[in-house]
Amino acid sequence: MVALPYFFAASLGSVVAFKIFWSLLRSHLVAKHCAIGDIQELGKARPDGAKIRGTAVVCGGSYAGLATARVLADHFERVVIIEPEEWLLEEDARRAVSWEQEGKRARIVQYNSLQATQPFVLRTMRYLFPNWDATCKEGGIEIAPYELNFMWWGNTAQSPRKYFGGVIPDAMFVSRRALETAIRRRVLDVNAYPNISQVAGQVTNFIMDKNHSDRVGGVTYRDINGNTTDIHAELVADCTGTAQGSLKWLPQAGFTEEIKKDTYDAKMRYTTFTFKITPELGAKLPVPGGFYRQGGGYLVSNPDARTDNKYICILRNEGNLVSVCPGGWGGTGAPLKTVDDIVAHCKALKFTTPMPQWIMDYVEMLHEAEHDMVVSQVNVGPSFLLKFHEAKNLPTNYVCLGDVLCRVNPLYGHGCAKALTGASCINMVLNRTRSSPVLPRSFAKDFFKLHAEKLVPMWELPILMDYGHETTVPIEGQKKSDTDGLRWYLRQVFELSFKDEDAFLPSFLTITLMGGASIDLLHPVLIAKVMWNYLRG
Template sequence: MKPGYSCIKQIRSYFRSLSDPVNDDQLIVVGDRLFTDIVMANRFREKGWTDRIGLRSQSFVSRHATTSSSVTQSSTRDGSSADVTESNVPMSPALPPHRTLGVWTTSVWVREATLMRFCERKLLDGVKKWIIARSKARASKLAAQAKEDDVNDKFSGKDEVKRKTVGDQSQEEITEGEEAVLRRAFVHPLPPALPPSRKNGALRTLVNLVKSATSTINPISSAKFVTEVMSGIVRDEIVPSSPLSFSPPIQQVSIVSPESCTNEIEKLKDRPSRSLRRGTAVICGGSVAGLFAARICHEFFESVLIVEPEEWLTSEDAMRQLSWEQMHKRTRVMQYQSLHAFQALLLDGLAKLFPDLEEQCRRSGIAIRPSAREMNLAGPSVAIIPVPTRSYNGNLPKTLFQCTRAGFETLLRRMVLGRGRYPRIKQVAGTVVGVSPQLKDFGRIGKITVRGADFQLREIEASLVVDCTGYARAGAKWLAQAGYGTAPIPAGKLTLQDSKIALDSKLHYSTLTCNVSSSTLEKLPIPEDRDLETLFYALFEDIPENGRRLFVLTKADGNRLTIFVGQSSDELVKYETISTVRSLVQDLVPYNSNAPVPSWIFQTLDILEESRPELSYSHVRVPATAYIQYHKVANLPINFAALGDSVLSVNPLYGQGCTKAMLGAIALYTTLAQSETPEELPPDFSERYFKEHFNKTDSLWQTTRVLDYGVPCTKPIAGEDLSSGRLLRWYIRKLWSLAIKDEQARRVVWDGAMGYGTSVDPLNPWLAVKVLWNSVTGVWLSILPNSA
């Protein structure tokens, strides 16, 4: 029943007023919500279920027959309660103390028995039969065993009391066996509560569905339920409870996608030093992914060593408070001087790893603000996809503003290395050129070979080797040279050489950074609904044939503005001046458009051009994105891991790079936390880590691959063609179109852009109906749930 119904209060008051009162934590009110309530209702309305409760309560019935009768009579006198406790609802003859009572609105469910409800019920019936089959078999076996024991006891001369006792125990075991199976299938503890701004985040659990009646969005995807139940994603654990009935508080179903990492982020914490594993964790590469990995390994190893090729990164210049004052620039990070975007999910992980993050950002001129970034689509006209403020109850998750790639990496390096808070982490200048197996165990890496800044080679013993070399993906080369990832290859596995796949979207990056004076910043015609700190305007062209052009104007750290253009093309594409950028923006919208680019964008470009600020220009031809499928590689060393671009890279237009590195770090933390052996890592460490990494990041590759195939100049993966995923691309474009006017659609789009979404969220049944209806008729179905 929807919590907003006024009769809920009356129902609770009625049951609390009984001579044997039923408290709120002992009462289940089940209504017409999809799946969750229906599961509970089906459990209670099944005769076998109530029989079991009644059987166990026989000793309690006689003492509470009067109470049971008064319940029926009072329900008839009270109008609201009478509508709920109907005559066709089977109830236990009595309610044992401290047990839950189920009340469900059968009439409401019947009145709204749509085709979807019918399909759901059939699905649940099928799942139930599939799950309790083992229970019935066990019950039959126990019954036969009990009968045989009775016969044996009779011939062995045991007394009647003994036989009765054995019989009662057997019956209880039979009953409890089936209930335990049902509990394991449908009843699971919820994860720790998230902050208010995150709780309704990305359709994480079915419990959000129960609470969604008071918010704008949070429908559960039926497709997600089917997929995850059938693939065993529902966590397999038995909830401890009394053998009689559910014990309060009520446990609820929690289905979590393996792509989700919200729960794992909440578990990130400092660990006691007494639990440290012996040896050194060697991090190969000291950029963003390497710094994340070092921070994680600090919680698990006695020593952590970062090997970084660029020598100046060991100096104070690499950890300056204000990154734009650095005397050196990175030479091995292609986007160091280019536009960089950060998802809100990244900030969640950073805040757990670095408790004083907000203060450190303030000192570096980096702002943390709610991520109220609208997306503007250019096509036949310009349309704005608003942020889903209403569905977040006005509390949008926060993200980083005024932050460049240089600023973020410098901040991260200072927090990890520059303050002495993580004393077990050291950094040396050098390049890892190879690995060597242990002499006694080829399955483990024993040492790494480092070429120092003086070009001398030296070996370092390693308990764990983490490849964070980015696009170089040097780890795969080291392993191949050492003989890993080769034959024999079990079925379903790949060699290291065959595990790499790649596609090329032929993306060109042009970034203009304007160093302007304070007086020029004051002249900018910023709209009243925006402020300079969070200035961000993005115009994305929804015409793939033109190379999917993207224009961005944003405030960077310091007194700097960033102008960015990204475009895929077979030809060399550069936008080196403000004038060429202006021409592009004018070309993004047809002349007959009724929704042009806002005038303040062109006025800002004019002011910048007139003031002639100091300009720095960066052009990047983004290399082909690649994926080394380590989760499929056979014969990997036990103590090897990789994260970030070393495993997979995706189209940087979507701003997922640093989030992907954070997801890898979370996977590393999760796997290390599960590996409690003090001496060395367990034999399945690498296999479990790459499986966890796959679960967290593979959807990023699959989604961006499908979108990149929509650009005609893209070079696909060998053996594939650009027609792959055509239907899904069509659906996503229609979803964007619907998001302009529909709150549920814009929430799904926004969650995906901020890292909170999963790959199944866009396939929510109600959302799919609205997308299809809107695309066919052009009419927005605002009457369906969660529309604006």
């Protein structure tokens, strides 16, 4: 009996020690693999006298290019964006009411496709741009809690409101077109960022630096009239997307090392139907809480890969535009073209719990808006990760980011977040030498190393999920079956999340806030809950 107090004291001490250890380990992993802390350093411009002398050139003016230009404006005297599509210099490309835009993006396949942006994206925008919320309001972009009605094989996960004090963090409900247009309007604001300019042209190659063999001297670009111009640069950032311009320019400049590449093919394809919802139709649509309720997340339905390969998402974005996106892995039948096709897709979903009737009624009522709907079909190419961080012979003043370096399955909605993470990595590396007006010789090496670490969650989680589908072609040398155990456990976590919000929290933190750690799913309390739920059946 005398020993009991010591036993309880020792037990309590062990629990406290474990909590401290777990917290420290988790903080370390989040700091290493997530940008959620790094984005707080964005938007802090160097004094003019401390800016890096010369010009930074950004090749490409979409998400990655615009974000990179905004970051570089805080560090360089001059930033030039070279963008092939001439109309992006016009006012039409910056209009507040984006759904009235007349120009069409020729190089962005997903410009009119479904997009969901996480709270991480909103937080990053707020650091990059003062009064970002006013920009959203101007463009009809709603900011509301990130409630998307996540479902797995027909069952709804419990949102982890308790962890966030009762309210899920805010996000933007915004299409690709509207968000890119809003960012461009802010980046190219000459009053706010007079050191940023944009020219229309196609970069054709790097200029060699005759005095420094480990650098590039700038770029040559061809304008719309076919004339070529050289721009000498202290830094060149390739943001040309899947065109991957610099993979051609590097060998031409003498940097001939082959970049290692991991690639796999989820054979994903999807169709986005965009509907203009009139006030009369909106009043009738049977959404719980009403069509105009706060937040436009109506449904994100994911399959059990053992029995189904089909997916669907329904969102309301700016201007009361509704995006309905059916899709799937491998063969999902003929391309969808009509509302009847959407209905048939919904009926073919394999659920363990019947789909809520309001969703089927909602889709059926979209027949009333079918006459002027916009349809965008995307066959997603293979996902890839270029291992620039392992390269030994790269220019010290060159970086690439966005889809140049890594493309992930767009189903998981990390395209914009990935681009912003890359821009944040540039900022973090440049901040290490804020007092120097010269680009450090280790810049490219430091950037690619940091960026590779931050990409780990965005690259590995889609692989784990996609490998569950029979049609997915894995990375060379890997076996899909090697991830069966992890996928079984994750499926049990999802099963528990239908009644316990703590079980959905690790996935929510990783997918939506870019602030989760790999060990979150392995906390002993969660493991115990998952196994107890499994044993109870």
